[in-house]
Amino acid sequence: MDKDATAGNLSILIEACARSDTSALRLIMDAEGPRMLGVARRILNRGDLAEDAVQDTFVQIWRKAAQFGTAHGTIGDTPEASARSWIYAILRNRCLTLLRSAAREVATEDDRLEKQLDADTIDQAWTSLGHESDLRHCLGALQEEKRTAVLMAYVLGYSHGEIAGRLNAPLGSAKAWLRRGLAALRECMS
Amino acid sequence: MTSPLPNLAEFADELVIGLLDPADQARAERLEREDQTFAQLVNAARKRFSALDQTAPQQDLPSGMWQRVLDAIEQEAPEAQAAASEPVDLDKARQRRSSSALFWTTATSLAASLFLAVALGWNLMSTVEPKVVAILLSDAGQPVAMIEGAADNTTLVTMLxxxxxxxxxxxxxxxxxxPAGPPVSLGVFDKPRKTVLSVSGLPSPSTDQLYEITFEQPGGSPTGLPTGTILGKGFSSQPH
Structure with a gap:
């Protein structure tokens, strides 16, 4: 595989994986692996589980490479955006499965510290969204509790119950914030 | 079904953002595979949120990860090749069938999606139209689980x-x-109760196919092959 010609071109690399080219998988790992580990770490909150999730994801990318392009990609997407979205969908799915089956093993001794770390992670994600990004603009238009609930779900992988607990809100309110927040984002970004 | 008619766009968002419980997630994943309208909603939702993935701070991968991935995919090479040839054909076949059927014309696909979502929701059983059934027996010969496998490898597990x-x-x-190849995972579940599993990329199940349940570490076997104690195993038959 010619590294210069294909580095960063994820869709071509995935297609090469479908032809059993392991060097293509390695190039995907070099290009996206560190970011993927960051995503997994935010959700799983444990280095060892996050590494497992990323490792499993690369095995899945290899196994499913032939399916890429048949069922994915919408009109208007660049192949690059489709490829990245496909990879991170596999990763997030793996992280959430691990998270739900391993049961969240967080230290509960200092709930305040934990809440602060969560808040920091959310803030970091929010402030790192580029100002030109549509998502930033549309999230910014949401009321704070709706924005926080959506970010907690996506960035930290929290369930409805965990979001309600973290925000000291009744479960019904947390569900309503999420439902309305998601609807507003669909409307704003359509 | 206890919830009202699901709003499909909301259902897609909740799948992508990770808010569905396991049963709803299995329904959503099945719908994503089978219904282009829903698949497009899911893709649109992924695209909406993907900027957030890029905000994660990069972290160095452990030095041994590449070798571990390489070991895993080389160990599973026959499966990888089977998967590589199978799903493309199946998907194309499905698309051809879909596009030729009046039912799935653009004008009716949304209505069809809604109907399918409701039908799936009304009864968990309706998500699996079994092509094969297998009763898994323990070493002691006791029945431990009933497996109903649909043509698309959606599998209903009923613990006995x-x-x-x-x-x-x-x-x-x-x-x-x-029969001569390696075992392939159909899914992981943590509670001994009725569970729907779904997996893509496998050939449709046939009779006399081995099924088995093993106990594995959370998240499933790290090697991609069964490593833990066997709860039960059995071969599939065709229901009449």
């Missing part, structure tokens, strides 16, 4: 009798689509 799952273990269902 009392099953004690070791505290730090989950259950993983395996099958051998190719």
């Amino acid at each position: 009798g009392e099953t004690t799952v070791p505290g730090d273990r989950v259950m993983q269902l395996w099958t051998k689509p190719d």
Whole structure:
């Protein structure tokens, strides 16, 4: 595989994986692996589980490479955006499965510290969204509790119950914030 | 079904953002595979949120990860090749069938999606139209689980009798689509109760196909092959 010609071109690399080219998988790992580990770490909150999730994801990318392009990609997407979205969908799915089956093993001794770390992670994600990004603009238009609930779900992988607990809100309110927040984002970004 | 008619766009968002419980997630994943309208909603939702993935701070991968991935995919090379040839054909066949059927014309596809979502929701059983059924037996010959496998490898697992799952273990269902090939995972579940599993990229199940459930570490076997104690195993038959 010619590294210069294909580095960063994820869709071509995935297609090469479908032809059993392991060097293509390695190039995907070099290009996206560190970011993927960051995503997994935010959700799983444990280095060892996050590494497992990323490792499993690369095995899945290899196994499913032939399916890429048949069922994915919408009109208007660049192949690059489709490829990245496909990879991170596999990763997030793996992280959430691990998270739900391993049961969240967080230290509960200092709930305040934990809440602060969560808040920091959310803030970091929010402030790192580029100002030109549509998502930033549309999230910014949401009321704070709706924005926080959506970010907690996506960035930290929290369930409805965990979001309600973290925000000291009744479960019904947390569900309503999420439902309305998601609807507003669909409307704003359509 | 206890919830009202699901709003499909909301259902897609909740799948992508990770808010569905396991049963709803299995329904959503099945819908994503089978319905282009829903698949497009899911893709649109992924695209909406993807900027957030890029905000994660990059972290160095451990030095041994590449070798571990390489070991895993080389160990599973026959399966990878089978998967590489199978799903493309199946998907194309499905698309051809879909595009030729009046039912699935653009004008009716949304209505069809809504109908399918409701039908799936009304009854968990309706998500699996079994092509094969297998009763898994323990070493002692006791029935421990009934497996109903649909043509698309959606699999309904019904546990029989009392099953004690070791505290730090989950259950993983395996099958051998190719009798001479390696076992392939159909999914992981943690509670000994009725569960729907779905997996893509495998050939449709056939009769006399081996199914087995093993106890594995949370998240499933790290090697991609069964490593834990076998709860039960059995071969599939065709229901009449």
